[in-house]
Amino acid sequence: MRIPLKLISGLAQISLLVVLAVIIWQLLHSPTNIPPDVYPYLNTISPSLVKQCVQENQKSPHIAYEDLLAIHSTIPKNEAQMLIDQLQDNITMSDLNWGMLPADTIKAIGRHREILREYSYYHPNKYTFPVAGTTWYEDSYGADREGGARRHEGTDLFGKEGTSIISSCGGKIEQLGWNRLGGERVGVRGDDGNYYYYAHLQYISPKLVKGERIEAGEFIGGMGHTGDALTTPDHLHFGIELPNGEWTNPYPFLAVWHMWEREEKS
Structure with a gap:
């Protein structure tokens, strides 16, 4: 028995639509990719450090809160102060003199800054205690x-x-x-x-x-x-x-x- 070409064509079109529907469904329902370093870093930040950085931001509003927290949460206080002093002098993050800090440490500060900008859990009045x-x-x-x-x-x-x-x-x-x-x-x-x-x-x-x-x-x-x-x-x-x-x-x-x-x- 010979199958009509129109039927074959119709079945092919239906199969194509089914495949496309499956692909679209998978794209819509695939898990969101969350970098593995985000929440381990956020979980290391203490309330006292968050409060300290917010207070510093209130005293020097031209320094971004995320910059302060990224620096303080990554390196010791004495090393952090060297960078904070430059920020207070209106030097931007990209123009900072990093001194003897290792390249990996500088990279970590930049990465932490990105995380804090994207995930705003620690911003005042953003979330409410339940x-x-x-x-x-x-x-x-x-x-x-x-x-x-x-x-x-x-x-x-x-x-x-x-x-x-x-x-x-x-x-x-x-x-x-x-x-x-x-x-x-x-x-x-x-x-x-x-x-x-x-x-x-x-x-x-x-x-x-x-x-x-x-x-x-x-x-x-x-x-x-x-x-x-x-x-x-x-x-x-x-x-x-x-x-x-x-x-x-x-x-x-x-x-x-x-x-x-x-x-x-x-």
């Missing part, structure tokens, strides 16, 4: 859970049941309601592309709607112990999932955001 009330927390990221079956992929912030939980950033509500581990939880796709996870809530604000926008500081719900936290003290499990699907330690960011909150109240 607990609007008394809380205590420590760095428990990576700790064993379920007898070592999995690792803790967030920070637990403890407080009184019902303590207000607020959104750390603006974004879109992607998840809302119950799951086995998180209990009553809210998931927000931040404007920065990260997924912010708020779990073990006592209740969720009835004003929240899946798919709609939420702003930084907007009320999410009350602190609780739902899900697998049923037998633990009331707390918020706060997690940050990067666009490539990896979870990162939120503790260093929380410590800085908490510092900004206390600064505003003092």
